[in-house]
Amino acid sequence: MASAALLLPLCATASAADAAQTRPAPASALQRAFAAAAARYHVPQSVLLGVSYLQSRWDAHAGAPSVTGGYGPMHLTDARTALADTSPRGRDAQDLRGDSVRPAPRPAPVPHVRPPSGTDLPARLKTLPRAARLTGLSPAALRTDPAANVAGGAALLAAAQRDLGEPLSADPADWYGAVARFSGADDTATAAAYADDVYEVLRTGEKRTTDAGQTVTLAARPALVPRTAPLRRAGLRTLSAAGAECPTTVSCEWVPAPHEQFGNDDYGNHDVADRPSSPDIRYIVVHDTEGGWEGVLSMVQDPTYVSWNYSLRSTDGHIAQHVKAKDVAWHAGNWYVNSKSIGLEHEGFLARPDAWFTEAMYRASARLVTYLAAKYGIPLDRQHILGHDNVPGPTTAGIPGMHTDPGPFWDWRHYFELLGRPFDAAPGSGAGLVTIRPDYAANRVAYTDCGGQGLACAAHGSGDVRLYSDHDEKSALVKDVGDGSAPTTGVNDVGARASTGQQYAVADRWGDWTAIWYLGQKAWFKNPEAQPTAVPATGQVATPKDGRDGVALYGRAYPEAGAYPAGVPAQPLSPLPYKLPKGQKYVVGDEVPGEYYYAVTFAGDSHRLVAGDDRYYEIQYGHRVAFVRAADVQVTPTT
Structure with missing residues (x-):
């Protein structure tokens, strides 16, 4: 009876969901939901906030599921709802080696990867049903009501603490083991890396306005030192990092891509080399997987498929390495770039804006890139840390087939902050160069072709700005003569878009508009002083x-x-x-x-x-x- 009484406020919240959709919640509602759930389940509010930040940065994504079927600020997972969308991507028509000297690879069938059934799903992909059992709240409420979702996360943390034989302490330092278990990882290294990130957030503190306009604050606790001993009683397996080239600050394993011969002149799925001696390494290329973790790992272990160096998992930031840095993976579609780059695949989908990239994955990726950049002398800027969508076609014929991931919903601004290289404005306001730097959350560019040709994408923050032929949003988009087709607002059409962190020379200005030199022409974008989408920069230019x-x-x-x-x-x-x-x-x-x-x-x-x-x-x-x-x-x- 006492438990039921405690749940009544949440049930009332869930039953009023329809009414809540017609009136905006107060900007402090989510903060109050964290406080209420923390008190109800006897979890320190700071711990609850820290875990949620690492999962979603407190965003609710309007109830849309992530790539792993995760919902709400706590990223409670119910992957059964997304199984149909997590099959691995089909074979690329483009030869991702990008080397015309090599004969085109013989067509080979994509290996069949059976989606796991509900009973086969790992625990990390079905935390929402367990939260429903613990709270008595419906799965629908946990998916769509942020307050209920936060309560579900608090209940899971409290249950993990009890399972470890630990008291429901008011001291955040005592919750390290439960936080590690919340990640859903089945090995100690990944769970510990996740918990370490949460406690780093607790030490530094955070304040943010969410995608729903909620202001959430987590006060800094710089002296906080967690008690890590309970994790040793969690019963998790020991993961070997033998063979993997990763920093000690991430969880990493070696899942090798096969270098095998399967015919007289065919082999896969990468080339041996002696990098960085021959050739050197100058670039890191950021991709998204367009598929779920298990399927992606199956694909990279097929010798008839392509390859990349690392895969990163969404739920907890776990990393699998497939190709040694000394060898050349086939991932970018441009042999010159392939031979000089390291490719990172992040679990996610380009054209599903709310299938978000988790903070856990962003942070693991940033630590890996920082490590690789220091090891190989790669500058941390947007002409060396490339998206696949920034890699040029090696020849004219290759331009239309070049890939467009990770797309406009990858948050380059936040990523470079995690890399320790924020896109700061250069002193002065009249610089001849600009760095593209919109406010990701507020920059809601309208895109189409999400989920089908012509369909509008869900409104979402974006790191790209749209480019016009004149200082007027009714003017035509700038045209990419190399693509050969008319410019569109399609999410995969990058011909009239500049991306966060990219730098361009200023060609003109008109009121709230700035023109840059782009594809051999003046390209205009809206850049109001009150909410700028670019900031002054300095550098070198070629003419x-x-x-x-x-x-x-x-x-x-x-x-x-x-x-x-x-x-x-x-x-x-x-x-x-x-x-x-x-x-x-x-x-x-x-x-x-x-x-x-x-x-x-x-x-x-x-x-x-x-x-x-x-x-x-x-x-x-x-x-x-x-x-x-x-x-x-x-x-x-x-x-």
Whole structure:
């Protein structure tokens, strides 16, 4: 009877859900829900807030499920509701090796991956049904009512604490084991990495306005030291990190992609190399999986499929490495970029804005990237930390098939804050360069083609800004001549979009509008002073040398023909259908030598790195980067 009485306020909240939809909740309602649930289940409010922040950053996503079927601020999972959408993506029509010297791979069927039944689901994917049993609240209420969802999370934490034989203490330091168990991880390393992140949030504190306009605050406790001993009694398995190349601050395992021969001239699914000696490593490429964890792992272990270096799990940030950094994975669709990059696949979907990327995964990814960048000397900027959607087509023919993930709903601004490289404004207001930096939550760009051609995407924050041919939202979108089709508002159409962290030279200004040089033309975006979508920047820009009306651009920085030794076919420079016109300026990200890694056989003894005398500049040309010969341009600093 006492338990039922405690649940009455929550039941009333759930029964009034329809009424709540017609009137906005007070901005403090979610904070009060955390306080009420903490008191009801005797969980420290700070612990409840910290766990929720790591799951959703307190967002409710209007009751939409995440990629793993997680709901609400506590990300309570019921993956049975999303099984039909978590099958792995189909085989890419594009050859993700991106090397025209290699024959196109023979078509091979996508391996069948049976979606797990409800009984086969791991515990981390069915926490919502358990929360329903603990609270007496309906699954529907736990999915759609934030207050009920928070109560469900509090009940799960309290149950985990009791299962460990621990008291329901008021001291947050005593809840480390329960927090680790809340992650749903079945191994000690992943559970501990998750709990460590939660306690880091508790030490630093957070304050944020959520996607529903709720203001939530977690006060900092900088001296908080958790008591970790209870985790040893949790009965979790020991996960081996042997073979994996990861920092100690993340949970990581080695799940190798096969380097196997399956025919006279076919092998997969990566190439052996000796990086960073031959060739070096300059880029990290961020992808999303377009599929659920189990299916993705099955795909990367198929020798007839493609490969990438690391996969990151949504629920708890766990990492699996598949290809050693010394070897070349096939993931970017551009052989030059593949040979010089490390590819990271994040569990998620580009065209499902509310199938969100969790904070746990963002933080694990940022720690991995920080580690890799320090190890291989990779600058932490947006011309070296690329999205797959920023990788250029290697040739004109390859442009239309280039991928567009992780898409406009990946929060680059938050990601770079976690990397310790926030996109700060340069001093002064009249700079000749800008860094794209909209407020992600408030920047609700309208996209289409989510869930079907022409269908509108759900309203959601975005890290991209839309680009127009004039300072008017009724004007035409800028056109990407390389794509060959009319520009659209489709979520996969990147031709008229600039992304957070990218830098461009200012071409013009008009009231609240700013124009940048983009794809060889003026591209306008709304940039009001009261709510700017870009901030001043400084850097170097490239423009054609005097006397030239325009110079060619390339999707790869290959050496000149005379650099190729006997036995290695010379690769054509193959200019793209773009120009860097006279009088236009484009931000320079790096100067690189012309190089080609020749690797067309299973064995590595015939692989060669061809290096020439020609040098190139990588520039931010459109949404994607491009390369221009250093001999064709002059580079000057801007202030």
